[in-house]
Amino acid sequence: MTSKQANLEAKRIVGIAAAGEVEDGMAVGLGTGSTANYAIIRIGERIREEEIAVVGVPTSYQSAIRARAAGIRVADLADYPELDLTIDGADQVDAAFNVIKGGGAAHTREKCVADASTRILIVVDVTKVADRLHMPVPVEVVPYAATGVARHVGRLGGDAVIREGVKKDGPVITDNGNFILDCAFGTIEDPENLETSLNTIPGVLTSGLFTEYAEKMTVMVGGDGSYRILTRSDRVPSR
Amino acid sequence: MTSKQANLEAKRIVGIAAAGEVEDGMAVGLGTGSTANYAIIRIGERIREEEIAVVGVPTSYQSAIRARAAGIRVADLADYPELDLTIDGADQVDAAFNVIKGGGAAHTREKCVADASTRILIVVDVTKVADRLHMPVPVEVVPYAATGVARHVGRLGGDAVIREGVKKDGPVITDNGNFILDCAFGTIEDPENLETSLNTIPGVLTSGLFTEYAEKMTVMVGGDGSYRILTRSDRVPSR
Amino acid sequence: MTSKQANLEAKRIVGIAAAGEVEDGMAVGLGTGSTANYAIIRIGERIREEEIAVVGVPTSYQSAIRARAAGIRVADLADYPELDLTIDGADQVDAAFNVIKGGGAAHTREKCVADASTRILIVVDVTKVADRLHMPVPVEVVPYAATGVARHVGRLGGDAVIREGVKKDGPVITDNGNFILDCAFGTIEDPENLETSLNTIPGVLTSGLFTEYAEKMTVMVGGDGSYRILTRSDRVPSR
Amino acid sequence: MTSKQANLEAKRIVGIAAAGEVEDGMAVGLGTGSTANYAIIRIGERIREEEIAVVGVPTSYQSAIRARAAGIRVADLADYPELDLTIDGADQVDAAFNVIKGGGAAHTREKCVADASTRILIVVDVTKVADRLHMPVPVEVVPYAATGVARHVGRLGGDAVIREGVKKDGPVITDNGNFILDCAFGTIEDPENLETSLNTIPGVLTSGLFTEYAEKMTVMVGGDGSYRILTRSDRVPSR
Structure with missing residues (x-):
């Protein structure tokens, strides 16, 4: 196998x-x-x-x-x-x-x-x-806000990339009509705090952190x- | 006049x-x-x-x-x-x-x-x-989450009503395709804390509180x- | 009464x-x-x-x-x-x-x-x-296409107006995330033909004509x- | 090369x-x-x-x-x-x-x-x-209508499949928030007529046929x- x-x-x-x-x-x-x-x-x-x-x-x-x-x-x-x-x-x-x-x-x-x-x-x-979370965190954002959210993620120490589609040109669109930013933070020291920080960025719908x-x-x-x-x-x- | x-x-x-x-x-x-x-x-x-x-x-x-x-x-x-x-x-x-x-x-x-x-x-x-905020707070939510968000708002001491359209039957739909919940809290004691609490409810995109x-x-x-x-x-x- | x-x-x-x-x-x-x-x-x-x-x-x-x-x-x-x-x-x-x-x-x-x-x-x-249809025909269009559809409606002899919201600033948004153009044609001579003509305009989702x-x-x-x-x-x- | x-x-x-x-x-x-x-x-x-x-x-x-x-x-x-x-x-x-x-x-x-x-x-x-069109025709449809449109496509002699995402689970969502049905008709005898037929199906936004x-x-x-x-x-x- x-x-x-x-x-x-x-x-x-x-x-x-x-x-x-x-x-x-x-x-x-x-x-x-x-x-x-x-x-x-x-x-x-x-x-x-x-x-x-x-x-x-x-x-x-x-x-x-x-x-x-x-x-x-x-x-x-x-x-x-x-x-x-x-x-x-x-x-x-x-x-x-x-x-x-x-x-x-x-x-x-x-x-x-x-x-x-x-x-x-x-x-x-x-x-x-894993002992500690270290995958990039998917964050659903309204398309209007993508640039601004990416800047906020940077200030939080992360690196945000718009997820690209494969059988669709350009960004993946969610069932809710939004973009996904995959946000790499390395090992996440304080997931709960990061979830709250992501939630408060204007234009963020939901982060993929569940704490x-x-x-x-x-x-x-x-x-x-x-x-x-x-x-x-x-x-x-x-x- | x-x-x-x-x-x-x-x-x-x-x-x-x-x-x-x-x-x-x-x-x-x-x-x-x-x-x-x-x-x-x-x-x-x-x-x-x-x-x-x-x-x-x-x-x-x-x-x-x-x-x-x-x-x-x-x-x-x-x-x-x-x-x-x-x-x-x-x-x-x-x-x-x-x-x-x-x-x-x-x-x-x-x-x-x-x-x-x-x-x-x-x-x-x-x-x-006004000296203190006391208007209902508009909260933009994905339609899927409306019922759940209303329950959370209740736990926060508020009363959430889906905003109805006038020249459109049923809920007002935002430019982003979502609903508006008008959430009455009476006089808002701690706007900053309320904004954070609203942001962390699953399915909330943005509250109308700017603190x-x-x-x-x-x-x-x-x-x-x-x-x-x-x-x-x-x-x-x-x- | x-x-x-x-x-x-x-x-x-x-x-x-x-x-x-x-x-x-x-x-x-x-x-x-x-x-x-x-x-x-x-x-x-x-x-x-x-x-x-x-x-x-x-x-x-x-x-x-x-x-x-x-x-x-x-x-x-x-x-x-x-x-x-x-x-x-x-x-x-x-x-x-x-x-x-x-x-x-x-x-x-x-x-x-x-x-x-x-x-x-x-x-x-x-x-x-009514004996004959004479109300404006609501046409659902993707926002991107609104200007172009309005021009096509003009060529068909109609007058298209974007429907404005009342408890929402700006255009009414449909449950599908689109605009409504209310298209006045006066008395509609050939509803079936008009329905087909409207359907073929790029960016039109559905007209309100049911023939x-x-x-x-x-x-x-x-x-x-x-x-x-x-x-x-x-x-x-x-x- | x-x-x-x-x-x-x-x-x-x-x-x-x-x-x-x-x-x-x-x-x-x-x-x-x-x-x-x-x-x-x-x-x-x-x-x-x-x-x-x-x-x-x-x-x-x-x-x-x-x-x-x-x-x-x-x-x-x-x-x-x-x-x-x-x-x-x-x-x-x-x-x-x-x-x-x-x-x-x-x-x-x-x-x-x-x-x-x-x-x-x-x-x-x-x-x-190609001399004649024979690729499947992508048709953008509102999610609500997908089942019904697929039935209509069948009556037109085609076979409709919802396009699946790759870096997104489930259907591809378009920039307009809709599904794509890839509709195989074999060699298309009358593209203009097919474009009109597809346009008139309720729930179809646009077909990929440009005639x-x-x-x-x-x-x-x-x-x-x-x-x-x-x-x-x-x-x-x-x-």
Whole structure:
């Protein structure tokens, strides 16, 4: 098995495991991306096999399309302002359960759904786990503000690059009509503080830093044909 | 002269006075709304009369349309990331120069432009000046998040109402494609803290509270056929 | 009863009558505006009173919000690509059942839903019925194209005005993020041809002319405490 | 030189040649994509070298960013409703100068600019020239309408697929906030008729078929270290 195959297999295993946490009658936030999609497919199977009633609240056009394809009834946050559970991937998770999301440009709606959920399952393969966050932070900004936000990010010690599309010329546009700035800060010393700083820049909609939800979060890590539940440290290790 | 006529006359006087601050070679942020529009018209006249070169950076479709009609060359924040001056109205200004904006649903771009400016002229009629802010705060939110944001606003002690359109059925949609929640908090005890709290709610783009720019702000107040420059207090009066 | 009260009463009567056409198990397109809203409220009542199962597909943020408030389960066109029935208002209906819509800026989604429906109930008060269409035609355009579309409309013999907001400065923005041009053509000689001409202008999303759906359309006209079913002429009267 | 290098070299040569057609005082529509970008860079050089005054009207966020980087003054169609020249790429050109565009998801604004131009230079490498159009036609649609439009395309004999993003999960979103449906029709017998048919589907903003502009179009084809001007046939060859 190649490394890429192993990675896909890890995502599949952990996605399926997370789908096992869904119970009859639940309203479930449906994350975006490849790992969340394995969970979506499995929830659909369980709805048919076990005849459970589950409503899914998608976090993107992608997860809405996939939920429909999987046979999950789709609803809106306005229909279910409180969700029992959200299953979502992540780009990086640290030891204290601070998370970077937004590689798929869907983190604004993902944060809304996480915020509305009683419990959050973060499903990742082992490559996403790190002692401290060091990936670039995706920040969703209105196009009008891109230049100004990039300057603010610079003042915060970061380096902001507009994410470019691949099957679309020019900047990636989010489901909300905005740009993504990928903001490299190196190792992030104080994620909570950085999240607040990013939020207060004019023209920023949402950063991909999730630092508020560690207490209701379970992190499931796939790898080597199985998965494990990550134990949360009280704090990230000092350097 | 009726009260409404007097009000319009106050706006006109202060708008024209602000336009007098524009100098040859400046890049100027152009606010949105009736008072800012008097400034826009007058800047256009000065460009023709005095042959000065001025570039305007609009804060809305409205101010772009009006600037073109006035003969001002229009550019983008990406062209002029640093502005010499911004002229803009406000819905309420307190004694310490905290400001509420967003009655015209344009406050996100207005905040970006204010942020990019060396100097800000706030042009208001006398009815907008208050010791302490007590108007509802307009908050721009992605439609997906409206229900969740309203709940957060409730936890902050406010009451959020989706602003309804008049010549459009249903919610007002902003130039950025979002909703406006008008959030009534009564008298606002700590505007700076409230601005930060609103910014950190998932799905909030920008609140209409401007608390960061008092030091570079001049407040010009029209009324009774003339205008005056407001003196800033170090702090808002305690109750 | 004043004229305005009579008008509201006519809308209420015809909206309620249309709701009576909904049957158990139907997927129903829910129009936007005051008349459609009376139908939405009544459908909600019938769901509770008669325990019928009805799914509503809204045509706007407004009708989604109102359907939820009325207790109707809301779904998407992607969930129900074929609808049994749509109930919607109109700004003007001619003798051959050509319709002008878009006074509420919701006509793009309304046309999608009408197109997907087996049967369309148009609910209007008597002031909306005319031998020939002569109201301005609302046309939804991307903001980038507004100037160019206005010129094309001029070449077609019309006069285009950007619709201005009331509780929002500058142009009305639709739920899709676009402008509305209200295009006055006087009496419209050939609605079908005009609809095609408008559709082919670059930057036009949808015109408010509906000329394709007469055969599946029932027009219900409220007035004088009751309603009547309008009889369709084969053709509009010649002048 | 590999085939890919030869292709890039062809794009570069023809882009530079097109930039040579720009004259002092012109307002120029700036297309989107790799070939148009070579023209943009060269126009910027000419502005500096020859001190000519040129204003560029971009057709996308991408071409606006690139024009600024190249030192071209950027304006809006509202500033210049009539353009002297547009330089743009294409995905396929037939013998009668019908064109398919939209590979970069920018064809709506590109069509607006083409429409506003006195003269259009289409710059392509030789692989884009065909006797008859047979590439899938990109169609920009509002997300709400995607399912319904796909059904209509099926009735027209086509096969519609939602374009998926690469550095964004789920559908590509255009600069206007919409989806792209790539619609395969095989060889297109009657491009003009198909363009009209696509335009009249509810929820369609713009198709990537350009059939109206052949008379004002010059097609410049790069390859083998030089370029040639394509001669237009009166009609596409019959099969």
